[in-house]
Structures are given as C-alpha cells and as structure tokens.
Amino acid sequence: MEELGYTDDPGWFVDTRLGRVILSLLAAGAVYFLVVWNLPDSELRDQLRPGLATPIRTAGIAQDWGVFAPNPVSTSYRVVADIEFADGSSERYEFPGGDPWIGAYREFRWRKYQSRVRRDENRPRWKPTTDWIEAQYADGSVETISLVMRSKPVPEPGKNEVTEWEEEELFVARYEPDESDDADTEASG
Amino acid sequence: MKPLRLLSAAWSRFWFSPRSLIHITWIRILLGATALLWGLALIPDFRTFFFDGELFTRPRYSSTRIGALGYLEEDWAAVAVLGVQLTSAFLVMTGRFVRLAAPLLFYSMLSLQQDITILMNASDNLLRIWAFYFAVFAVLTPSRYLSLGPRGIKRADGTRRWPVGPAWLLRIMQIQLTIIYLDTAIEKSMGSRWHNGTAASIALGLEEFQRFYVPDFVRENVIVGNIGTWLAIGLEVTLPLLLWNKRTRLLGVVLGVGMHFAFDYAMRLGYFFPGMLIGYIAFMRPGDWQRLKELPGSLFRSVRDRPTEPEPAPLALAAPESDLTAV
Numbered sequence: 001m002e003e004l005g006y007t008d009d010p011g012w013f014v015d016t017r018l019g020r021v022i023l024s025l026l027a028a029g030a031v032y033f034l035v036v037w038n039l040p041d042s043e044l045r046d047q048l049r050p051g052l053a054t055p056i057r058t059a060g061i062a063q064d065w066g067v068f069a070p071n072p073v074s075t076s077y078r079v080v081a082d083i084e085f086a087d088g089s090s091e092r093y094e095f096p097g098g099d100p101w102i103g104a105y106r107e108f109r110w111r112k113y114q115s116r117v118r119r120d121e122n123r124p125r126w127k128p129t130t131d132w133i134e135a136q137y138a139d140g141s142v143e144t145i146s147l148v149m150r151s152k153p154v155p156e157p158g159k160n161e162v163t164e165w166e167e168e169e170l171f172v173a174r175y176e177p178d179e180s181d182d183a184d185t186e187a188s189g
Numbered sequence: 190m191k192p193l194r195l196l197s198a199a200w201s202r203f204w205f206s207p208r209s210l211i212h213i214t215w216i217r218i219l220l221g222a223t224a225l226l227w228g229l230a231l232i233p234d235f236r237t238f239f240f241d242g243e244l245f246t247r248p249r250y251s252s253t254r255i256g257a258l259g260y261l262e263e264d265w266a267a268v269a270v271l272g273v274q275l276t277s278a279f280l281v282m283t284g285r286f287v288r289l290a291a292p293l294l295f296y297s298m299l300s301l302q303q304d305i306t307i308l309m310n311a312s313d314n315l316l317r318i319w320a321f322y323f324a325v326f327a328v329l330t331p332s333r334y335l336s337l338g339p340r341g342i343k344r345a346d347g348t349r350r351w352p353v354g355p356a357w358l359l360r361i362m363q364i365q366l367t368i369i370y371l372d373t374a375i376e377k378s379m380g381s382r383w384h385n386g387t388a389a390s391i392a393l394g395l396e397e398f399q400r401f402y403v404p405d406f407v408r409e410n411v412i413v414g415n416i417g418t419w420l421a422i423g424l425e426v427t428l429p430l431l432l433w434n435k436r437t438r439l440l441g442v443v444l445g446v447g448m449h450f451a452f453d454y455a456m457r458l459g460y461f462f463p464g465m466l467i468g469y470i471a472f473m474r475p476g477d478w479q480r481l482k483e484l485p486g487s488l489f490r491s492v493r494d495r496p497t498e499p500e501p502a503p504l505a506l507a508a509p510e511s512d513l514t515a516v
Contacts, residue, residue: 009331010207010331010354010355011329011330011331011334011355013329013330013355014205014207014355014357020201020205023204023205023329023357024200024204026325027204027357027360027361030361030364031364034364034365034368035368038368038371038372040375040376053253054253057251057253057254058253058254058255059321060255060256060295060299060302060303060317060321061317061318061321062314063314063318064311064314065311065368065369065372065373065376066372066373066376067311067373067461068377068388068392069373069376069377069379069380070376070377070378070379070380070381070383071380071381071382071383071388071391072382072388072391072392072395073395074382074391076394076395076396076397077397078396078397096233096234100400100401100457102230104400104457105226105227105230105459105460106230106233106234107457108310108457108458108459109234109238109308109459110234111397111398111457112307112308112309112310113307113308114397115397116307117307122307125245125307128244128245128246129244132237132243132244135243152396154390154391154394154395155394155409156387157387157390157391157394157408157409157410157411157414158409158410158411158414160409
C-alpha cells in the first residue's frame with residue numbers, strides 16, 4: 001500500500017528559496033511560541049509571554065495542558081435543581097446525561113458545566129440556569145427552583161472509606177406561575 | 190561558515206524533506222471525522238447553548254476574540270456557523286476543497302468554542318489547535334496533496350502508491366505533542382498525589398468523569414493505584430524521549446496510544462483520545478502499520494522459538510534500522 005521513491009512537485013512554498021524562507025520563519029515562530037507559552041511558571045515566562053499573548057489569543061491557539069495537575073481534584077461535584085410546583089408537588093431536576101458510548105460526547109459538556117457553574121465566580125450564571133430549567137416545564141407551574149450543589153469526597157484508596165453526598169443550596173429563584181420573567185431571587189451558601 | 194551551512198542543511202532536512210503522504214492523509218481524515226463528531230454532538234443541545242434567551246446570556250468578547258458569533262449575534266448566525274463547521278469537517282475528511290474547507294473548519298470551531306468557553310475542556314483546545322496547524326498547511330500546500338484517498342493513488346495496473354510531498358506539518362505536530370507531555374509532566378511533578386502515588390485512584394474516583402466499568406480493586410487497591418499513577422507520569426516524562434528516538438519511536442507510539450485509550454475507556458474526557466491519536470499519527474512512518482499488524486505473530490514466534498535460539502529476538506517493535514527514516 002505504501003511506496004516511497006515517487007517525488008511530485010511539492011509546490012513553490014517548499015521548492016523555492018523564498019518559499020522556504022517564509023516557511024522557516026513560520027516554523028521558527030511556531031517553535032518559539034510553543035516553548036515560551038508552555039514554560040513552567042517562572043520569571044522567564046512572565047517576561048516573554050506578554051509579547052505573545054495578543055497574537056496567540058487572537059489566532060485561537062492559546063493552550064494549557066495542566067490536566068489533573070498539579071493534583072486531580074479530590075471531590076466529585078454535581079449540580080441539581082429542586083423544583084416546587086404550584087400544586088405543592090416537587091421534583092429533582094438533573095441535567096441531561098448520556099450513554100458511555102456516543103452519548104458521552106454530549107454528556108461531558110453538561111458535566112463540565114456542572115463542575116464550573118457551582119463555583120462562586122460563576123454566581124452570575126445561577127439565575128440564567130434556573131430560568132432555563134423553569135422554561136423546561138412548559139405548563140408554567142413552577143413556583144420555586146433551588147439550585148443545589150452536591151459534593152462527595154473521593155475516598156482515599158486503601159482505607160475502605162464510604163463517603164456520602166453532601167448538599168448545599170446555592171441559589172433560590174421564585175417564579176409566579178406563567179410569569180417566569182419576574183422571578184424573585186435569593187442567593188444562599 | 191561550514192557550521193552555518195551544516196546547520197542550514199539540517200534545518201532544511203528536518204522541515205522540508207519530502208515524505209510519503211500517507212500520514213498527513215490519515216491526519217486529515219481523522220481530524221475531519223473527529224471534527225464532524227464534535228459538531229454533531231452539539232446538535233442535541235445547540236438551541237440551549239447558542240440561542241438567545243436560553244441557558245447562556247451573550248458572552249463577553251474580549252478584543253482578542255475574533256469568532257464570528259462575536260459580530261453576528263443572531264440565532265441564525267449560530268446555525269450557519271454550525272452548518273459551515275459540519276460541512277467543512279466533512280470536506281476535510283473526504284479530501285474535497287480542502288484548501289478552503291480547512292481554514293473554514295478552524296474558524297467555525299473557534300467561533301463556536303468562543304461562545305461557550307464554560308463548556309470547553311482541553312480536548313476542545315487540542316482539536317482547535319490541530320485544525321489551525323492543518324489549515325495553515327492546507328493553504329500553503331498544493332491541493333493535489335490534500336485530496337488523497339485513505340489508500341493512496343491507484344495506478345493504471347491497479348496497484349496503489351503514496352506520493353511523496355511536503356510534510357512540515359508533521360514536524361509542527363510532533364513538537365506540539367512533545368510539549369503537551371513536557372508541560373503536563375512538569376505541572377504534575379509539583380503535585381503531592383503524583384508523588385505518593387494516589388493520583389490515578391483519585392482521578393478514577395471522580396464521578397463526573399466515570400465512563401466504562403472499572404473494577405473496584407483498581408481504584409481501591411493502594412498498590413495498583415501507585416503503579417497506575419507512576420506508570421502514567423512515568424510515561425508522560427519518557428514519551429517525548431521514546432518518540433524522538435528512531436529505535437524506540439514505534440514503541441512510544443504504542444505505549445502512548447495505549448495509555449490514552451485506557452484513559453478514554455475509564456473517563457469521559459471528550460475528544461482527548463482522538464485528538465492525541467491525531468498527534469501520534471505524526472510520529473508514524475511508512476511500514477509502521479504493517480509492523481504493528483505483524484506484532485502479535487512476531488511475539489508469538491519469539492516465545493515459541495526461544496529454547497532453540499541462543500538469544501531472543503529483539504522486541505518486534507524495533508524495526509530494522511535500514512527500514513526507518515530519521516524521525
């Protein structure tokens with residue numbers, strides 16, 4: 001299937017001096033960016049990175065590879081919503097899930113959302129989140145929605161610990177049935 | 190003068206030596222296919238994520254964000270950008286109009302990602318970065334090199350060949366992949382859980398990541414956890430060395446792909462596995478796939494023939510030196 005030894009015309013960018021100079025400049029610039037951008041937190045990086053920041057962020061190739069670094073977080077988080085309806089009934093809302101095969105490629109975004117929206121710096125997103133959940137109930141019968149953060153420490157390996165989910169109310173939104181735009185809100189926690 | 194000339198020659202050899210286009214072709218196909226899946230997976234929640242009055246208010250665009258949805262704030266614009274993303278991913282995958290489709294693929298992914306950064310993880314960044322490099326390569330490369338099928342070119346006599354062409358894209362991707370490992374290894378080297386060997390157990394215990402079944406003892410057994418942790422960080426440290434050494438390059442590819450497959454089996458990491466796979470293709474050479482296919486038989490023969498041979502055969506992954514081009 002594979003064969004070497006046949007050389008086609010590679011195009012002027014590789015086959016001429018000018019083309020190679022241009023490509024060499026691009027390549028050298030790319031290597032410089034990759035090395036400087038990914039330097040460990042240091043004085044050298046602090047001095048060199050600012051000059052790169054604007055073009056790199058504009059080009060959309062800024063990067064950070066600290067996955068599970070320096071340590072993986074040691075607590076599992078979920079966000080759910082407790083809903084009370086005008087007729088006195090209640091329900092717990094969970095964000096969309098997905099099977100581990102193809103559905104995983106959808107669900108991981110919702111899991112990412114839950115892991116981030118719970119954070120205090122994302123407090124401005126709590127109200128739009130409850131509003132969106134309220135809109136999922138088309139009959140407009142929702143009276144209150146409490147956004148709840150669930151957390152469970154990952155048991156230390158080898159200690160046979162069993163940890164439980166703990167819940168913390170983040171935010172409560174009250175709705176007039178059928179008038180979701182005028183919701184009163186209060187933050188908790 | 191001579192050292193400069195040697196340096197210049199080495200530089201030209203490194204970046205501009207023509208190579209078989211089999212791996213650039215497969216990078217293109219896998220990038221297109223993964224980007225297509227990426228776009229399709231957004232469809233069930235597209236309205237929720239991108240339409241006005243849904244889950245997100247309008248994102249704040251800084252001056253360095255040039256995504257199309259920063260300028261076009263209507264719902265139809267989001268739909269149009271997704272349409273461009275899906276179409277260009279399909280065209281890149283199938284090798285049609287790639288010089289136009291590849292830049293469009295990058296820009297449409299960038300535009301969609303910048304509107305929902307809260308939902309993005311490292312795998313989205315990786316895909317976008319590969320799309321960027323490929324777009325630059327596509328723009329600067331004659332289109333006949335970008336439209337090859339998955340089996341190369343068919344000759345008149347029915348046999349197939351792979352043309353040789355510009356392959357500097359592979360170098361950029363190799364350097365990028367190497368830097369990913371170096372960066373993450375340096376950051377992890379400061380983490381206490383990577384020192385005491387509990388990081389893998391903790392990561393496997395995070396419920397938001399769990400995917401397929403992993404036996405409890407893998408997570409709970411301290412020894413297994415230690416081995417898993419140190420194997421992972423050990424590989425991240427050594428993979429750059431393995432991949433850049435021509436005798437161990439293929440072993441590095443097998444170990445690296447195996448490690449990411451294991452991560453992807455156990456955890457929901459988005460598009461990290463196909464993204465890293467794209468990077469590993471950049472380290473492969475003509476004939477590698479054949480050697481990998483022969484590996485099980487070769488290992489079997491090695492075990493079977495051991496008593497009659499004074500010295501066991503070297504690991505089948507180490508190809509004959511003459512068969513390997515410089516990485």
